[in-house]
Amino acid sequence: MFNLKRKKQQTVDTIDYENIPQHIGIIMDGNGRWAKRRGLPRSAGHAAGAKTLDKITRCAEKLGVRYVTVYAFSTENWKRPKDEVDSLMKLMVDYLDDYKRVLGGDNIRIRIVGRRDELSEEIIRKIDIVENATKDNDKITLVIALNYGGREELVSAARKIAEAVKSGRIAPEDIDEKMISDNIYTSFMPDPDFIIRPSGELRLSNFLLWQSAYSEFWFSDICWPDFTEADLHRAVIDFQKRNRRFGGV
Ligand code: FPP
Numbered sequence: 001m002f003n004l005k006r007k008k009q010q011t012v013d014t015i016d017y018e019n020i021p022q023h024i025g026i027i028m029d030g031n032g033r034w035a036k037r038r039g040l041p042r043s044a045g046h047a048a049g050a051k052t053l054d055k056i057t058r059c060a061e062k063l064g065v066r067y068v069t070v071y072a073f074s075t076e077n078w079k080r081p082k083d084e085v086d087s088l089m090k091l092m093v094d095y096l097d098d099y100k101r102v103l104g105g106d107n108i109r110i111r112i113v114g115r116r117d118e119l120s121e122e123i124i125r126k127i128d129i130v131e132n133a134t135k136d137n138d139k140i141t142l143v144i145a146l147n148y149g150g151r152e153e154l155v156s157a158a159r160k161i162a163e164a165v166k167s168g169r170i171a172p173e174d175i176d177e178k179m180i181s182d183n184i185y186t187s188f189m190p191d192p193d194f195i196i197r198p199s200g201e202l203r204l205s206n207f208l209l210w211q212s213a214y215s216e217f218w219f220s221d222i223c224w225p226d227f228t229e230a231d232l233h234r235a236v237i238d239f240q241k242r243n244r245r246f247g248g249v
Contacts, residue, residue, distance in 0.1 A: 021193035023067040030199025030223030043087035048225035059229040061140040075149030096126040107139035113185035114148030150209030157183035
């Protein structure tokens with residue numbers, strides 16, 4: 001009896017490699033609070049968060065996750081003090097410069113999603129270089145949402161589709177869910193199965209609004225810089241206990 005119980009406990013608490021979420025979205029929250037508790041500037045929290053991102057991406061790769069999308073800078077984050085915005089952009093530039101060293105190996109493809117035209121020419125140039133240099137890496141894709149907002153993304157898709165209607169290429173009746181999915185920034189990948197938000201906040205904050213219609217959510221009080229591989233494992237095990245019905249029975 002004891003053995004049977006132990007066995008059951010083990011199956012419940014270990015990762016089922018046949019049921020790994022294909023796509024995980026992460027809202028990397030709590031960097032500021034992490035820094036404040038240590039008497040450090042907020043920029044130090046973001047830098048620590050970038051290191052956590054590398055660790056968790058490699059961990060996700062080992063689990064067999066195919067896509068990780070992280071919220072690095074939202075369309076609303078421009079409202080932050082200039083020195084914080086500047087430090088986040090500088091971190092992004094350093095990250096793009098160092099992507100090989102920080103992520104290691106040739107397994108990780110990097111893609112950036114979000115509104116490009118408001119980014120500096122330097123960042124846009126570096127994004128093109130990194131996306132091109134990693135385009136044949138097929139183990140996992142790290143998607144960095146930069147100057148990204150779910151509502152902005154839908155407005156931009158609506159404009160593209162409206163142009164197609166205006167020019168007569170399509171009729172209004174042709175517009176369907178697939179057309180919206182095909183015209184948003186994330187059209188190259190499946191919707192996220194699972195969205196993780198650490199730091200105790202319980203909201204989506206304009207992240208992957210369209211794509212998260214049937215995502216499972218996982219919240220925790222841990223600040224993102226403290227997030228460990230064990231936390232990711234715990235989250236995935238919880239995901240595997242969910243009964244996903246997609247509106248069916
Ligand atoms: C939210 O935490 C976090 C951000 C707005 C930025 C996230 C960016 C990184 C982790 C940088 C790494 C990314 C790359 C690709 C270089 P917060 O600052 O709002 O935290 P708080 O709620 O505790 O203040």
